[in-house]
Amino acid sequence: MSALVAVLTLPLVAALGVFVVPARLRVPMALASAAMITGAALALCVTVARGGPVMLMAGGWAPPIGIALRADGLAAALIIMTALVMGAVTCAAWFEASPARAGPRMAFGFWPLMLLLWGALNAVYLSRDLFNLYVGLELISLAAVALAALSGTAQAFAAALRYMIFALAGSLLYLAGVVLAYAAHGTLDIGLLTARTPAQGDALALGLMTAGLLAKTALFPFHVWLPPAHASAPAPASALLSALVPKASFLILMRLWFEAMPDLATPAALLALAVPGAAAVLWGGVLALVQKRLKLIIAYSTVAQLGYMFLVFPLAGGGGAAQPWAAGAWTGAVFHALSHGLAKAAMFLAAGIYIAAVGSDRLGDLRGLARALPMTGFAFALAAITLMGLPPSGGFTAKYLLMTSAFAAGQWPWALLLAGGGLLAAGYFYRPMVALFARDARVPLLRSIPRAWQSVPLVLAVLSIMLGLLSATPFDLLQVGRPPPASEGL
Amino acid sequence: MTLALDLALCVLILGVALASVAGGGVFRAVIFFITYGLFVAMAWARLGALDVALAEAAIGAGLTGVLLLAALGRLRRMNATSPPHRTGLHLPAAFAGAALACALGWAWFALPAPSPPDLGPVMPQSGVGNRVTAVLLNFRAWDTLLESIVLLAALLGVWMLAQDKDWTAPLGPRYHAQAGGVLASFGRLLPPVGLAFGVYLVWAGADSTGGAFQGGTVLAAVGLVALMSNVMRPPRVSQGVLRAALVLGPAVFLCAGLLATASGGAFLSLSPALAKPVILTIEVALTISIAVTLALLVIGASGDGEYAP
Numbered sequence: 001m002s003a004l005v006a007v008l009t010l011p012l013v014a015a016l017g018v019f020v021v022p023a024r025l026r027v028p029m030a031l032a033s034a035a036m037i038t039g040a041a042l043a044l045c046v047t048v049a050r051g052g053p054v055m056l057m058a059g060g061w062a063p064p065i066g067i068a069l070r071a072d073g074l075a076a077a078l079i080i081m082t083a084l085v086m087g088a089v090t091c092a093a094w095f096e097a098s099p100a101r102a103g104p105r106m107a108f109g110f111w112p113l114m115l116l117l118w119g120a121l122n123a124v125y126l127s128r129d130l131f132n133l134y135v136g137l138e139l140i141s142l143a144a145v146a147l148a149a150l151s152g153t154a155q156a157f158a159a160a161l162r163y164m165i166f167a168l169a170g171s172l173l174y175l176a177g178v179v180l181a182y183a184a185h186g187t188l189d190i191g192l193l194t195a196r197t198p199a200q201g202d203a204l205a206l207g208l209m210t211a212g213l214l215a216k217t218a219l220f221p222f223h224v225w226l227p228p229a230h231a232s233a234p235a236p237a238s239a240l241l242s243a244l245v246p247k248a249s250f251l252i253l254m255r256l257w258f259e260a261m262p263d264l265a266t267p268a269a270l271l272a273l274a275v276p277g278a279a280a281v282l283w284g285g286v287l288a289l290v291q292k293r294l295k296l297i298i299a300y301s302t303v304a305q306l307g308y309m310f311l312v313f314p315l316a317g318g319g320g321a322a323q324p325w326a327a328g329a330w331t332g333a334v335f336h337a338l339s340h341g342l343a344k345a346a347m348f349l350a351a352g353i354y355i356a357a358v359g360s361d362r363l364g365d366l367r368g369l370a371r372a373l374p375m376t377g378f379a380f381a382l383a384a385i386t387l388m389g390l391p392p393s394g395g396f397t398a399k400y401l402l403m404t405s406a407f408a409a410g411q412w413p414w415a416l417l418l419a420g421g422g423l424l425a426a427g428y429f430y431r432p433m434v435a436l437f438a439r440d441a442r443v444p445l446l447r448s449i450p451r452a453w454q455s456v457p458l459v460l461a462v463l464s465i466m467l468g469l470l471s472a473t474p475f476d477l478l479q480v481g482r483p484p485p486a487s488e489g490l
Numbered sequence: 491m492t493l494a495l496d497l498a499l500c501v502l503i504l505g506v507a508l509a510s511v512a513g514g515g516v517f518r519a520v521i522f523f524i525t526y527g528l529f530v531a532m533a534w535a536r537l538g539a540l541d542v543a544l545a546e547a548a549i550g551a552g553l554t555g556v557l558l559l560a561a562l563g564r565l566r567r568m569n570a571t572s573p574p575h576r577t578g579l580h581l582p583a584a585f586a587g588a589a590l591a592c593a594l595g596w597a598w599f600a601l602p603a604p605s606p607p608d609l610g611p612v613m614p615q616s617g618v619g620n621r622v623t624a625v626l627l628n629f630r631a632w633d634t635l636l637e638s639i640v641l642l643a644a645l646l647g648v649w650m651l652a653q654d655k656d657w658t659a660p661l662g663p664r665y666h667a668q669a670g671g672v673l674a675s676f677g678r679l680l681p682p683v684g685l686a687f688g689v690y691l692v693w694a695g696a697d698s699t700g701g702a703f704q705g706g707t708v709l710a711a712v713g714l715v716a717l718m719s720n721v722m723r724p725p726r727v728s729q730g731v732l733r734a735a736l737v738l739g740p741a742v743f744l745c746a747g748l749l750a751t752a753s754g755g756a757f758l759s760l761s762p763a764l765a766k767p768v769i770l771t772i773e774v775a776l777t778i779s780i781a782v783t784l785a786l787l788v789i790g791a792s793g794d795g796e797y798a799p
Binding site: 056119157 | 590593594596597600601602604605606607609612628629630631632633636637639640642643644646647649650651652653654657658727730733734736737740741744747748751755756757758759760
């Protein structure tokens, strides 16, 4: 069995497994399968890095009749980031989603939902078929909505319902676009669409698909569902929702604009994608500054950080000839997605530890906690460094790539935005850090937190820094099977 | 004559849809929505898409209708008041909907007639005669496999709405049927007929209209009638057999796909000689899972209170 098939099917098999087995076998099975899937993801990465993109025709049928799946560098990088985050979340949930702590409902539901989400994410990363991507998105959305509702409070239900309405509206718009593309070209395959003869309805099809995906990626002004949903879920679920779920719909956007229909990228269209991104960076940052709860600060930071990724559309290929490397902005945006995933998951898991320790995530209640839980405080600080884009983190590499592209292309306003967004991030993470590292306060802990649990967010935060220190390997991986418009620009 | 019929159908669909969304209370909206599903099913039938017509009638009008009516009944028992009318939100939604309809309408006139890929040459290798079944279970089996898992995710989502204290309680509301009443008689009369029809739909699906989704929906309806008339006890999440029935279809599907990989073929590939028996096996397993999942989706999470029809 190839690594590609394993990455696709193992999470689904494991999800069905943990759903069926008796309660005592559930957690061991989830841990074992997480280890196996991570191994398969590593194997796939090595294969892709050494031998180039891996193709799979599902059912042995080539498009346009069948569905093609392809692991290129972009897909492999997201698969390994997902595996690292999922692995960490599995370990954290081992402590946090135990029946004694979380109640029987969450102790049952978390594991199959997490594994279903994992399977759906991998399926979306790999798929080359627009309708298959729709099915994958549906599975992601349903699992994510259920994860958002997991804590069982009225607030969580309301947030999950709002999330579902946005997600379903996004799905419908995306599906309408897919139907139009199929009607015009008789194929759903991204590779075949690249070589299509342009038709009249293409702009409408791409516009509808993009609108649907923007709602799912929570780009400003479609972000209103995100902060309440991410903040009211249990911490391991928040980590998945914030770190991974928006990346899947963003990946499809990149596939559509850079691979399926790059010919439709007019300057006006690119600006229309980047301006909401810029607004998200500023608005999300400002709202994160005024929140009083740690999880809401982290959630609004996600709104802001997602905005940066959309700068790839005007910046891709910006002055490529003037740079010592090709595809600076494209690679930068993906680096941002990867480092944000690792750092944001670390932050939410750290918040989960604080909530377990003191029963609240109000900034006032967290004062001085870094003294009692030093590993978690260190993890939070490292993750914040990545999200602010300070060296030597992965976030810094991402912003450096984006910023040099902006200067090389003479589009300096975007560089200003990158700098301003970084300052905002420094501002909104300053407040929780001041509270955590306060010297005067001494908080009694409700329960002791095992060191193994404390080390989980630390590992993720260290990984997000390593992504910057050892950026050469992921950089090379991303160049495998990179679409031409990534280096030449849209 | 046929043109007149089509035009009348179009007018009816638009009128019923408008009546469903334009004010006038929730009950009216639900009833018009069910009618709308039936008219859309007729439209699919007129377009020659009989499989879609069956699915739309069974799921779009039938099960969704039951679900909405049950939700309405629950709202009434809770004495929930309908939220105040907020035109501020309705107008933008109406404009967005109208704009989308215009854009799609424009595309219908602007685009050439679709030219789907020619399945003629590959149909003999698919193992079945019905093109829809061939696409669903062979050519695009990966889609169908994921869709069968989407159903499971939806059910898990519904279960997560339960309260922790009710987790071990039987699923769904408690139904009361008068002994010897209409519902109780229906509960004994309908299931055998429905069972036969559902099984027929699955069996026929290989070569003509029908299939796992349509057959599963009919069987789910049978289960619902049996549950509502107290002929069958409501199940609990803790029952291993129940959970096994829910994953049977996707599990068999995944196993078939992985066995193909193990024997040297592509993932989910079917050799033409074995295609028909394998597809039938997968369809039977899928039907069982779909039927149980849909029925459980309609009755909802555990501890949903009392329900007297």
